[in-house]
Amino acid sequence: MTDIANSKVNKVEIKKRSQLKSVWFRYKKNKMAVAGLILLIILFIIAVSAPLIVPYEKVVEQSMKHRFIKPSSEYWFGTDEYGRDMFARIIWGARYSLSLGVGSIIISLIFGALVGAVSGYYGGRIDSTIMRLMDVLLAIPQTLMAICIVAALGQGVFNLLVAMSASTVPKFVRIVRSSVISLKGEEYIEAARACGTGDFRIIYKHVLPNVIGPIIVQATITMALTVLTISSLSFIGLGVPTPQPEWGTILSDNKAQMRYYPYLTTIPGIAILISVIAMNLIGDGLRDALDPKLKN
Template identity: 65%
Template sequence: MKEKASKNKYKKRSQIYSVWLRFRRNKMAVAGLILLCILLILAVCAPFIADYEQVIKQDLTQRFIKPGAEHWFGTDAYGRDMFARVVWGARYSLSIGIGAILISLTIGSVIGSIAGFYGGKIDSVIMRIIDVIMAIPGTLMAITIVAALGAGTTKLLIAMSISQIPTFSRVVRSIIMGIREEEYVEAARSYGSRDRRLIMKQIWPNSLGPLIVQASLSMAQAVLTISSLSFIGLGIPAPTPEWGTILSENKTNMRLYPYLCTIPGIAILLSVIAMNLIGDGLRDALDPKLKN
């Protein structure tokens, strides 16, 4: 038993290592991973990098100072330090984006697993409901939910999670419908495994690859949507330093002081590019056709 467990553990490690080797060959994907890690470090260490007092404290004597040694990213119309606001903005934008994708991935996986594994009437009913929801664009659905619930961090997280659930449900359903007839699933069923154990032990581990790729790509879209909602006043309200909120606050001064919108815009751009590069790299690394 110990030898079998050690072999399985070694096999699992070798598979992860082979995926990492293929991912590492993609220089753009590695660059995206490094960039995302830098952004995540800034988000996690925001309290140690910049005091939150600098984010919300207004000092009209310091307004519209251009980027320099004292204020790396300059100051805005209220004299607030833009560097501190952008760093703390990473904390809000990335945390809500990642949290929304994790919630929607969990709920979508359960719904898709039930539909794909059992099929028949259950699948038909669930998929027709999903089709109705997917007929509404994700951004429009998020706007509708936020408009109904009101602005706020928690409400925005709920809206983003709900808007992404149908996508993951569809992906999981399609994967499970292709896996449920495999020989190892039939063998596990013949040994008397229950449906829940079959799904969790046999089917889900073999569907992680496409799900990870979909999650990384959806995360980029989620960050972009969060910033868009905040920009139009339906996301995180001011003075909370979310990237879209920073853009919205400074849009009237963009012509005279372009750095006020350029810097948070670049932050959004870099985060979306990094996540898309990672998603493309994972898609290539996890594709069985590219193993050889």
């Protein structure tokens, strides 16, 4: 009897699908999310292979003869008031904008998720200490905070990354913490403890996967804000140091010319827009793909 049952089971045995595969399976159903992913990959390829597309000299080369040339076959995106090739600046700018935007989000995401999860999971004194620290960080406006850090550490791309991450971390910590608190009384957490699961495994295996939705939404929103904050920092001279091209910097540098040469602000604006849209699409797709309940 059992033999028959077993042989039947073997015949219809279904291959266990790995988690990553099933996430990808659900992700690719969302056409917009796939489009966002392709867009971001293209942007990354451009950023990585910038030296192959245009040499760096073109970015900083100034020429009074070639000021304010409108987009043409020779200068695809035109030139700015110093006669620098806008195409080269946009291509090279992708390096700074993307690495700063994505980098700071990844740092604050990891840090925020860990600290927030620890704070919410353990509660008590650990929680109070962490949250008061975060309150201190939150009390200072993001831009002011970034200004302080850059002013203290000095101007530079890496310091800017630190500044941007530090000023976005508190938001992540709060979101993760509140989600963890609402989850930690759940019976499946208790079930995990009943078979001796350690705290760390409970946090990353049972708690974090269940709070991923709000985190990703927050991350994609913050991503767009970060690029804009960097540009406003650049405007007051604390962002990416000139003449290094960064989309936000280019945008604010050319603000004065917006009325007569609109392409100077439109093109970097479109570049920022594309990267932010790509990020948002990916974020939406990921959130849905990671939640098995939304599978249709």
